[in-house]
Amino acid sequence: MVTKTVASYHFDTLAETISKLNEEDCTIIAGGTDVMVLHKSRRGVAPKIAKPVVFIDHLRELKQTYLEDGDLHIGACCTYGEMLEHSLIPNIFKKAIREVAAPAIRNRGTLGGNICNASPAGDMLPLLYIFNAKLVLRSVNEDRIVEIHDFIQGPRRIARQQNELLVEIILPEVVNEARLIFEKIANRRADAISKVSFAGLLQVQAGKVADARFAFGAVGPTMVRSQETEKKLLSQVYPLKVEVLDEVVADFASIINPIDDQRSTAAYRKTVALKLLRYFLTSKELF
Amino acid sequence: MIKFKLNGSVVETDAPSTVRLLDLLREEFELIGSKEGCGEGECGACSVLVDNLVQNSCLIPIGALEGTDVQTIEGYSKTPQYQVLNECYATAGGVQCGFCTPGMIIATEALLSKNPHPSEEEIREGISGNLCRCTGYNMIVDAIQLAAKKGDGLW
Ligand SMILES: Cc1cc2nc3c(=O)[nH]c(=O)nc-3n(C[C@H](O)[C@H](O)[C@H](O)COP(=O)(O)OP(=O)(O)OC[C@H]3O[C@@H](n4cnc5c(N)ncnc54)[C@H](O)[C@@H]3O)c2cc1C
Numbered sequence: 001m002v003t004k005t006v007a008s009y010h011f012d013t014l015a016e017t018i019s020k021l022n023e024e025d026c027t028i029i030a031g032g033t034d035v036m037v038l039h040k041s042r043r044g045v046a047p048k049i050a051k052p053v054v055f056i057d058h059l060r061e062l063k064q065t066y067l068e069d070g071d072l073h074i075g076a077c078c079t080y081g082e083m084l085e086h087s088l089i090p091n092i093f094k095k096a097i098r099e100v101a102a103p104a105i106r107n108r109g110t111l112g113g114n115i116c117n118a119s120p121a122g123d124m125l126p127l128l129y130i131f132n133a134k135l136v137l138r139s140v141n142e143d144r145i146v147e148i149h150d151f152i153q154g155p156r157r158i159a160r161q162q163n164e165l166l167v168e169i170i171l172p173e174v175v176n177e178a179r180l181i182f183e184k185i186a187n188r189r190a191d192a193i194s195k196v197s198f199a200g201l202l203q204v205q206a207g208k209v210a211d212a213r214f215a216f217g218a219v220g221p222t223m224v225r226s227q228e229t230e231k232k233l234l235s236q237v238y239p240l241k242v243e244v245l246d247e248v249v250a251d252f253a254s255i256i257n258p259i260d261d262q263r264s265t266a267a268y269r270k271t272v273a274l275k276l277l278r279y280f281l282t283s284k285e286l287f
Numbered sequence: 288m289i290k291f292k293l294n295g296s297v298v299e300t301d302a303p304s305t306v307r308l309l310d311l312l313r314e315e316f317e318l319i320g321s322k323e324g325c326g327e328g329e330c331g332a333c334s335v336l337v338d339n340l341v342q343n344s345c346l347i348p349i350g351a352l353e354g355t356d357v358q359t360i361e362g363y364s365k366t367p368q369y370q371v372l373n374e375c376y377a378t379a380g381g382v383q384c385g386f387c388t389p390g391m392i393i394a395t396e397a398l399l400s401k402n403p404h405p406s407e408e409e410i411r412e413g414i415s416g417n418l419c420r421c422t423g424y425n426m427i428v429d430a431i432q433l434a435a436k437k438g439d440g441l442w
């Protein structure tokens with residue numbers, strides 16, 4: 001059944017939704033927590049959205065979370081609240097989710113919405129980057145799988161074709177003993193947008209680094225990650241030698257170029273980002 | 288036509304699907320307990336329960352509500368849980384100008400229905416999406432602690 005009011009669609013199935021996207025360029029609304037604020041108009045007046053609207057957050061098919069061959073699949077319309085309560089969602093994601101907004105927003109905002117909104121301050125993004133998340137984009141023609149860092153191209157810019165819907169986020173298996181961190185720096189604990197965020201993964205085997213990944217949020221147009229620098233850490237003895245640590249921090253110092261805005265300054269962001277990295281790589285209390 | 292449950296009765300509207308639930312409640316249904324503070328999800332004055340979860344009605348396009356169950360402060364005020372909250376907010380001084388109160392009560396219900404005996408920290412987190420310009424929050428926290436005690440077994 002279709003509920004149609006002024007070019008808006010609310011289909012019972014994912015298949016119908018996808019075929020509508022193939023016919024018409026639509027504004028997709030999941031939780032609407034970004035869309036409704038972006039298009040806000042005066043009190044009493046409906047938000048001004050130019051394109052036809054398609055609602056997706058009721059679609060059961062987009063709310064499944066399951067394991068397949070060790071990889072975790074998360075439905076694009078899982079809300080923060082649903083993820084907090086799901087036993088398969090990694091604890092480090094739950095820690096990050098508890099720092100997103102406040103309960104009411106967490107009951108509407110979705111993982112897919114956070115990704116597709118592609119804000120430099122999107123709080124799920126640093127962890128998704130270090131988990132090497134893959135995104136499943138579905139159209140009438142095919143399922144296309146894209147790496148998150150190829151999908152997100154800049155603030156509100158994503159590599160989605162008009163006829164595609166993000167249906168699933170895949171987190172490839174992460175080794176159990178990996179040390180993980182997520183830190184968000186903002187003005188207050190609830191309802192505050194990140195000034196800087198940082199996610200790190202470090203795996204040490206037999207006294208040597210076996211895997212290292214870092215992503216910084218809100219310090220550039222997209223997450224800052226450098227696989228080149230990460231590689232320099234492989235096989236290094238842990239605890240790290242001072243020269244190795246300094247080199248990694250210096251590498252990031254040269255690629256982190258934040259801006260001044262109403263929330264923070266470039267200098268503050270950069271200093272804090274580098275301190276978080278150093279803290280993660282040296283902290284004994286953390287693990 | 289969008290059809291959903293509002294305070295226990297099935298309602299229908301032919302308002303456009305992008306209309307905010309807050310506007311529909313206040314203008315079409317004349318339910319003015321839900322307030323507009325910020326209109327951007329930051330103050331919680333417009334809080335309602337959708338399928339028993341606290342949400343900001345200023346951010347909900349009504350088209351997303353098809354088939355859901357919405358409860359506003361007006362519907363909630365007919366429940367025994369509300370009676371306890373009403374009394375405890377009054378006793379503890381958790382209401383001054385009252386603008387935040389309907390939203391605060393809805394957030395309190397959402398908290399207690401999940402966690403009937405919250406710690407102070409959990410209470411503060413539960414109402415962290417609701418701003419109050421008057422009380423300084425401590426009296427609201429007291430009210431919720433009192434309600435958890437007095438209403439033991441209700442939630
Ligand atoms: C008060 C407030 C506080 C907030 N706090 C935080 C915070 O602390 N941290 C944070 O990261 N964010 C925060 N946000 C932003 C927002 O809540 C999140 O980004 C949320 O995850 C967006 O999800 P949504 O489902 O509501 O997105 P929507 O608004 O529905 O959609 C966002 C964008 O993604 C597109 N889209 C959504 N789903 C899909 C899909 N499956 N396929 C293709 N395109 C899609 C939409 O078309 C739109 O362009 C806050 C917002 C508010 C209003």
Ligand code: FES
Pocket residue numbers: 322323324325326327328329330331332333334343344345346
């Ligand atoms: S009016 Fe909805 S949160 Fe402020």
Ligand code: FES
Pocket residue numbers: 381382383384385386387388418419420421422
């Ligand atoms: S009592 Fe006035 S805003 Fe809370």
